[in-house]
Amino acid sequence: MSTVYSVEVPNAPTISGEGKPRRHPLFVDKLLEHPPEVITLWENFLHGLKESGGGNFLGHRPIENGVAQPYVWQTYPEVKTRVISLGSGLRKLGLKPLAPLGILMLNCPEWTITELASYMHNFITVPLYETLGVEAIDHIVNETDMEYVVTSQTKARYLLDMKTSLPTLHTIIVADHLDQDTIDYGKSLNVQVVDFLKVEDEGSRNQVKPETVKPSDIATICYTSGTTGRPKGAVLTNSNIVSLIAGITAMGEKGKLFKISKDDVHVSYLPLAHVYERCNQGVMIYSGASIGFYQGDTLKLLDDIAELKPTLFISVPRLLNRVYDKVMAGVKAKGGVAEWTFNTAYNQKKALLSRGIINHWLWDRVVFTPIRARLGGRVRAMLSGSAPISPDVMDFLRICFSAEVYEGFGQTENAACITMSHYGDTKAGHVGGPQPTVEVKLVDVPDMNYTSQDVPLPRGEICVRGYTVFREYYKNPEKTNETLDKNGWCHTGDIGLWDSQGRLIIIDRLKNIFKLAQGEYIAPEKIELIYQKHELVAQAYVHGDSLQASLVGVIVPDNEVLTRWAKENGFEDKSFKELCEEPKVKNHILQTLAKYGKAHDLKGFENIKNIYLSPEPFSAENDLLTPTFKLKRHQAQKHFTRQIETMYFEIS
Incomplete structure (x- = not known):
């Protein structure tokens, strides 16, 4: 009997022009709101602290004479001490609860420490990233009336160069190698530039008691790259992101997804300015897992991975396609017996995928071990998100890495995940069923000939409702009303169909807008x-x-x-x-x-x-x-x- 990945909501009304909402079969009566005893993101960290048993939390590679050294780790208790100090230090600087705090830097321990301090003291994190361009940073800082930014030395000067168009900006906290020239440059522009460690030190000596954080309080305003015009700020609450963590964790506990523990190691290189990686980290933190950061250079990422040896690899199609291309080109270049052996092994394992088998007693040892070593040799599960991935690449990952490989579908507006494939489902080309936290329906798009009555499979615009759905676009009621209808349904703009087992397949885009493989909208x-x-x-x-x-x-x-x-x-x-x-x-x-x-x-x-x-x-x-x-x-x-x-x- 075929596995069913979603079911229609019982007693849901039949509405003309749309299909019935569908939910995860294990959560059809009631959507999952939050994990047990965790209703805010600060409580999520405290849960991880307990689960970790005091183990490693944040790791980075010090650079000496231009050479990356082995990973150096800070434990969960050590990070908690720093978070308490930083949060108090920021309060002493004048940052108030529910005020925006900009973060502009590459992934690093200080990024996560800043975020956790914000969760503790109820600051609203607002990530900034240069790829959006000067105009977008200008727009975000001014729209949010941002006064404080945590950043790196080079990015601090970038912001100071923009100061004439950023009237509200008055304090920059530099997380690395602050020099006197930058401090003086800030003074000349009436901007206070301070050292991250000094803020921590001040906070450690003058601790400020945090105010109570509510689940409905805003955790972050995450600006999307958008399509035309200015980026839009998706407002996500503590409840939105905690709900996402609950869904992923529950799927793992019920055997539908990889289950994360304190023994797992995650490599953080996807931009923390995007909601995808921030939610990834939230899930890791809940279970007390370790997070190792890359050096900041994607060209050296495989070197970082070889050193870190992650157990989980969460990525995007762009990088996974590169791994696929390199391996296949290498096989072709070798030719002869080596190419014949690889193809034989590959085809035999591909035949096993239809039965849900990803391991082979001989070929995994003889042919695929060197390929597994490219990702450190310990990866047991992989996840691809942010843009569609080719079924050929999905098959390749399962065959060559002998790992569980999942594909998810989501948006910033839905805390990164709406649907995800299940454990043991090795069929490629779909994005699985709804998460336990949401329900999904397809709404007719007659102009494009997609309807809920289509035969053999219903089609339409993918709409989602539930606990992960964002509150609004910041200061933008017009765009909010275009996306969120009066009944709480978020209209994604993507066209999908339900397959015969209740899995979602993305087939088109409502408007002439599309995503490239790295997740950028065009x-x-x-x-x-x-x-x-x-x-x-x-x-x-x-x-x-x-x-x-x-x-x-x-x-x-x-x-x-x-x-x-x-x-x-x-x-x-x-x-x-x-x-x-x-x-x-x-x-x-x-x-x-x-x-x-x-x-x-x-x-x-x-x-x-x-x-x-x-x-x-x-x-x-x-x-x-x-x-x-x-x-x-x-x-x-x-x-x-x-x-x-x-x-x-x-x-x-």
């Missing part, structure tokens, strides 16, 4: 409008694939401008069609657009990395434009399928 129209302002471009179609890390584009050059350029550059004897096929012309336009995009504030991930030059304009006649001259995106994707595949192949 609004292609915005990019196309910028490129089309350049004289060389008559028309542009920007394409992104959630299984790819970059964008590609189809460009129809401006005939007159390109012909003029061709005459000036030795291509005067070529026709327009021949110019579009000339590699040097393509390279010139690609480089020109890269510079142009940068000059017009396109972020790195928004610039196209490869192009196809089409001599044929988009038109209503070739079904690429509507009668009102709007690009038919789905038609364009279909029309240029071969060229898109070629472009991605060329940059892979």
Whole structure:
């Protein structure tokens, strides 16, 4: 008998235009709100402190003469002492409960210590990150009336350089190597720049009793990269994140997910500015597990992992795809007997996946041990989130690492997780069933021909309601009302279907917005409008694939401008069609657009990395434009399928 991963809520009313809500089969009568005896994030830490037995908590690698040393650890009790001191020190500096505290630095122990101090004293953490750009930081600091930021030395100067546009900012706490020049620079701008350790020291000598934190109090305002315009601040309460921790933990205890203990080791390299990694850490902390931080350089991540030897590996498709590509390229390069042996072992293990088996007594030892060693050799479970992952890569991970591999689906607005696959389910291509904390329904999208009545499987926009759903977008009622309806349903903008076993499959996006493999949202129209302002471009179609890390584009050059350029550059004897096929012309336009995009504030991930030059304009006649001259995106994707595949192949 097939396992069922979600069931319809009993007695739920039938509503025209939508399917019935579905819940996890073990929590169909009542959604899970919080773990036993834990209702705030500070209590979550205290639970982890007890579970840890005083064991290792936060680890980092000191750098000596440019060389990373072995991990140095702080225990749970040691971190608690520092957290109490820092929280009191921040209060002595004037930071009040329910006031925003900015955090702008790479993952490190001080990030987590700052966050825990905020949970204890009821500060609202507001992560900042440079990849959003200067305008976004400006917007976030000013929208939240932020006065205090914890940051690194280099980022402190970055903020001070922006001070004229950040009128509320008056105190910067530097977590590493503060120098006198930076202190003096701050003074000249009327900004107090202080050392993190000095704040701790002051707090240790003058402890301030924290006020009571309520589950409904805001824990964080997490700004999303958004799609167009300014980023939106998703308001998440203590209750939202504690509920997420409850769901993951309960799944582990019921044998539906990996169960975490104080013996587990997690590697923290996914940005803590995003809710995904912060929730990962919350789950680890609840169980008293250890968290080891990377050096801050993703190029050295595998070296950090080899040293740390994590037992759990939580990642994103972009990195997992890289591991897959490197292993497969290495196998192909070896060739001969080695390639034959690998393929034989791989295919035999792939055949076992259909029976839920991920281990093989011979091949795991003979063929796959060196591959497992790339992640330290101890990984027992892996999780992929933030963007869709290819079924081929999921199979690869299970085969080569002999590990449980899970895929989750979520958003910042839902504390990172709505659904997740289950233990023992080795079928790829879906994101599992609802978490114990939420219910999920599909709402008809007639414009895109997705309905709850579709045969054989119901389809529609994925909507979620429950304890992890965010409260609002900060100071943005218009966007809040677009996303949260009057009955508490959060409209995700993703299109899904339920398979025959009640698992969710993501099939489309409601608007012309998509995620790249690293989780960044892209609004292609915005990019196309910028490129089309350049004289060389008559028309542009920007394409992104959630299984790819970059964008590609189809460009129809401006005939007159390109012909003029061709005459000036030795291509005067070529026709327009021949110019579009000339590699040097393509390279010139690609480089020109890269510079142009940068000059017009396109972020790195928004610039196209490869192009196809089409001599044929988009038109209503070739079904690429509507009668009102709007690009038919789905038609364009279909029309240029071969060229898109070629472009991605060329940059892979």
